[in-house]
Amino acid sequence: MNKHAKIIAKNAAVVAGATLISRILGFVRDIIVAFALGAGLFADAFFVAFRIPNLLRRLFGEGSLTMAFIPVYSRTIEEEGEEAAQAMARSAMIWLVGILVAITVLVEILARPLTMAIAPGFIDNAEQFQVTIDLVRICFPYVIFICGVALCMGILNSRGHFLAPALAPVALNVALIGSALFGYFMGYNVAYCMAYGVLIGGAAQWFLQQPFLKKAGFSWRGPWAWRNKGVARMGLLMLPTVFGAAVYQLNILLGTLLASFLPVGSVSYLYYADRLVQFPLGVFGIAVSTAALPSLAKLAARNELEEYDKALSVSLGLTLFIALPAAAGLIGLAEPVIALLFERGAFTSEAVAATSQALVAYSVGLPFIALSRPLVAGFYALEDTKTPVKIAVACLIANVGLGVWLMQSMAHVGLALAVSLSSLLNFVLLHLFLTRKRRTRLLPAVSAVKTAVLSILIGWGAYMTGAWTPWCLFLIPVWVVVYIGMAFLLRQNEAKLFADMIKARIRRGKTSKGA
Structure with missing residues (x-):
């Protein structure tokens, strides 16, 4: 594993830790x-x-x-x-x-x-x-x-x-x-x-x-x-990224608009489910892409494109290693989690059931949303900001079309599933175009298969304990340990990288105490 991969993982851990603190404090702020x-x-x-x-x-x-x-x-x-x-x-x-x-x-x-x-x-x-x-x-x-x-x-x-x-x-x-x-x-x-x-x-x-x-x-x-020619170039690169952000906001607006045609409560079910999906996505998905962009940009600027490919491949593998079991866990424990967090006062058991269905549909797309972020960072590092925006527009159209179609039979769950399917399309197109641009495979296939198998097992185990409410939620740390342990047994590079990050942090802690 090259040094850039270790740098990305270490920096992602820093961003994830700080983001976690911010998210928890944000919850306190809301209260x-x-x-x-x-x-x-x-x-x-x-x-x-x-x-x-x-x-x-x-x-x-x-x-x-x-x-x-x-x-x-x-x-x-x-x-x-x-x-x-x-x-x-x-x-x-x-x-x-x-x-x-x-x-x-x-x-x-x-x-x-x-x-x-x-x-x-x-x-x-x-x-x-x-x-x-x-x-x-x-x-x-x-x-x-x-x-x-x-x-x-x-x-x-x-x-x-x-x-x-x-x-x-x-x-x-x-x-x-x-x-x-x-x-x-x-x-x-x-x-x-x-x-x-x-x-x-x-x-x-x-x-x-x-x-x-x-x-x-x-x-x-x-x-x-x-x-300043650098600022002029930055401005040209920024125009498509702003448009891309506007497309994302429009996606949210159109989703809410479609939900407004459904029975009362549909907008709320989608809102609460999305909040839960955004937690692992915000903490880990953003962390990896944030940490990856500077390293990828430096490698692209130096024309070290083989190292760029390896660093991006590790970023994708690490993202999948985190996002896929998170999605499996949310699917397996959707109803107990929603009930524990929200079932009180006006939030009835019917609302719990409807929201948990939306959470399952959203969680299907969580890995693809997370994987798209390092891919977008990969395009930006190569100073190509137009391709991700074109793909985002195509996926916006797909999301609306799928939403209109699926909501006819699946109501609010159809809208959540449309987001997941359009996220899958977004990942496939980003990966396809960047793979063609670099003429190499970027997503580590063997590692992805191992991660998928382990995540299915973890999700199944979590689902089987779901009836033990609320005790099943206290088993989440156990499932995390089991998942990482099995990844070590399968000799996954991402598990080894995670261990190296922990060891480095422990060493730094001992050094600072000794000083």
């Missing part, structure tokens, strides 16, 4: 916000106001900006040196801040018509409408900070540092929790306090990155230029 803010007029106003900068974050900051920046930044270092790369990064930040400040000023001026466009139902309630306008104006500058954080993330990831960017969402969660509790206990309006908490969280995320940038040898002081 505290529900306690302090409730679900009334001000809550609705805050969530609508926060949705606007969040949408821009997803379109421009999260993924799109970083994925366009890292390959160009890595290539600039290789071809022109460190000073040119730093000048390119400074120039990119100047452009980014300039564009976002202009958009922010526009939003501050046009907050009223913008609120009318995104929440027309609020117009009839004058107080709610005005509060939403106020909160839009307070929240929106957050987008300047968070997109700046995305650029910092690109710089740090390119330099092999992943912890600070992965921990950035923790700062936002802490700020929102603190502002909600401050407003509640001090007797202030919680919605307004949380809106300012959004700004504080954005600034905190930005300042969290700065010591690590300095330690990595990067400085914001130095030459920059409005006309």
Whole structure:
């Protein structure tokens, strides 16, 4: 196993650990916000106001900006040196801040018509409408900070540092929790306090990155230029990635639209099921692709394409090693998990059954969604951002078509299954086109078969213990140990890589204690 594979696995572990902390803290945030803010007029106003900068974050900051920046930044270092790369990064930040400040000023001026466009139902309630306008104006500058954080993330990831960017969402969660509790206990309006908490969280995320940038040898002081060829190339690469992010958001919107034609409760069943699928996907699927992109970009920039192929193959194998048993476990324990988490109050046993059916249908596609992320990173590392977007558009059309067809006989479960089938299509097309581009097999076939067999056994075992509610859920760590142990017996490289990661962490821990 080459050194790049070990680097990717180590960095993926860092990202996954930090993301797990963020997700858990996000769950705590939801509980505290529900306690302090409730679900009334001000809550609705805050969530609508926060949705606007969040949408821009997803379109421009999260993924799109970083994925366009890292390959160009890595290539600039290789071809022109460190000073040119730093000048390119400074120039990119100047452009980014300039564009976002202009958009922010526009939003501050046009907050009223913008609120009318995104929440027309609020117009009839004058107080709610005005509060939403106020909160839009307070929240929106957050987008300047968070997109700046995305650029910092690109710089740090390119330099092999992943912890600070992965921990950035923790700062936002802490700020929102603190502002909600401050407003509640001090007797202030919680919605307004949380809106300012959004700004504080954005600034905190930005300042969290700065010591690590300095330690990595990067400085914001130095030459920059409005006309920088690296920034121009980054902009050209970024256009398709933004469009791809817009396609993803449109996919979600159209899925909700189709669900609205089904019986009452269908949207909720899909929402709760999707939240559970997103947990392993967000923690592990994103972690591997985030860790893989800088290594792949460096190898592509150096024209070390054989090493690129090996590194991408390991990323795919590791992703499948994690995602497939996670999917099997969710399928096997769908109903007990849903019942434990949600069956109380208005969430009846009928809702548990309907949601668990949706969870099974979504889980079928979880491995393919996870596998698609390293493949997309592979395309971006080669500075090909157009092919993944074309495939995403084709899969959007497939998702809608399958959804309309399957919902006729399977209701909300059909919509969830359509997402899984279109995710399978997305993976197949990405793998096919990248394999043709590289003229080599990327997914390790033997390892994939071993992983599939082990995952089926684990899923079957979990399903057989499903009747022991809630004790079956306490067996999940046991199934994890059994799975990894059997993988070792089958001599899977991914299991060995996982063990190496744990050993390296233990050694570092002992070294730090000795010091």
